[in-house]
Amino acid sequence: MEYLFRPVENVLTLEPTLTKRLPASANIYNIMRLNQNCGNEQKWFTLQDPVEDDVWIIANFFRQDYGQIVAVSRPPNAQITPEVRSAFSNCEFLDWAESFMFACVDTTVSSMVSDISIREKGNCTEVHPCYLYIMEPKDALELKIPSGNYEVKPINNKEGLEFILKTWKYATEGSSDNVGKCLQRNVSAGVYVNNEIVAGVITDSHGLIGMLYSLNEVRGKGYGRLVMHQIIKESAANQLVPSCTVELRNGISMAFQEKIGLKIAADVDFVMYRKSGF
Structure with missing residues (x-):
């Protein structure tokens, strides 16, 4: 057959x-x-x-x-x-x-x-x-997003697109088209300080949360955790399963995902x- x-x-x-x-x-x-x-x-x-x-x-x-x-x-x-x-x-x-x-x-x-x-x-x-990391949608919806001297909002402007393209290590020729479509269509989150983006993350075309980055000068302020929790919560609210992947060699990123509440679901x-x- x-x-x-x-x-x-x-x-x-x-x-x-x-x-x-x-x-x-x-x-x-x-x-x-x-x-x-x-x-x-x-x-x-x-x-x-x-x-x-x-x-x-x-x-x-x-x-x-x-x-x-x-x-x-x-x-x-x-x-x-x-x-x-x-x-x-x-x-x-x-x-x-x-x-x-x-x-x-x-x-x-x-x-x-x-x-x-x-x-x-x-x-x-x-x-x-x-590793494939996920958070159960019911747990994601209960996340609390703290307020502060910043604004957390979707990345939907030219500055945000440029931020992602400059900081995503796998960006290549043609990535502008894909990232632009993802920002228009999918859930994203950015932290803006004085109207300038300092951290961001998007949902990519593979259905995964990715391209997370925060500027060196704001590291240690919790902005990475903040945008991840925001996009995780928004993903669940949009009937998605909050999920991302981390390369096995990236121990720092694996520790971060587990720290913010994601768990390994599969190899x-x-x-x-x-x-x-x-």
């Missing part, structure tokens, strides 16, 4: 399945929730009947900076059979010869994807191992191929 990915017309039909798979499915669940703000940019596919528990769920869209983006929800305990591997290797939603990123996928999917990319397609492929990877000129 040949396995084929089939397009999904109404993404909300996938909500019951993705809800049952929380918290491991947090990022693709959030992508589904944010889908209403994305027009026709996202494409959704399933492998197997979309109402069955063993369905594989795919979200696919394009970013100018990192190319084709794929998020995957694997059925709990599903193994990588030859049929599943063949379906991914020959899928129509991904051109393996062009730049791509599998975002926040579990390690079983990551192993399959990286092996296909390297051994079958001949791509020089990167794997970035991470995940980002699998990337960047097409080069040689």
Whole structure:
């Protein structure tokens, strides 16, 4: 029997399945929730009947900076059979010869994807191992946001966009388009002192909280914690699961996430191929 990915017309039909798979499915669940703000940019596919528990769920869209983006929800305990591997290797939603990123996928999917990319397609492929951190929405809604000689508000102006692009270490050519769309469509939070942004964080196109940064001169004042708690609370209020990823090598960031109340939910990877000129 040949396995084929089939397009999904109404993404909300996938909500019951993705809800049952929380918290491991947090990022693709959030992508589904944010889908209403994305027009026709996202494409959704399933492998197997979309109402069955063993369905594989795919979200696919394009970013100018990192190319084709794929998020995957694997059925709990599903193994990588030859049929599943063949379906991914020959899928129509991904051109393996062009730049791509599998975002926040579990390690079983990551192993399959990286092996296909390297051994079958001949791509020089990167794997970035991470932890997925979440906070339960009910706990997020109870967070208290203290007041002070600052203003906490969404990042929705040119200054805020420039702040994110200058401070996000993974920004590259084309990131302005993606970050700008995220600021327009998704939850964000910034701390402004004397009308100037000094700390900020956004919800990215992968459904994750990211790009957190505070200026060196205000470090130690709690602004990082403040914007994280603000965006976590706003995420929950917008029916998202507050979640982020941290690279395994970043012990400082892991300690910070745990300090502010997030907990590890899963081991995940980002699998990337960047097409080069040689």
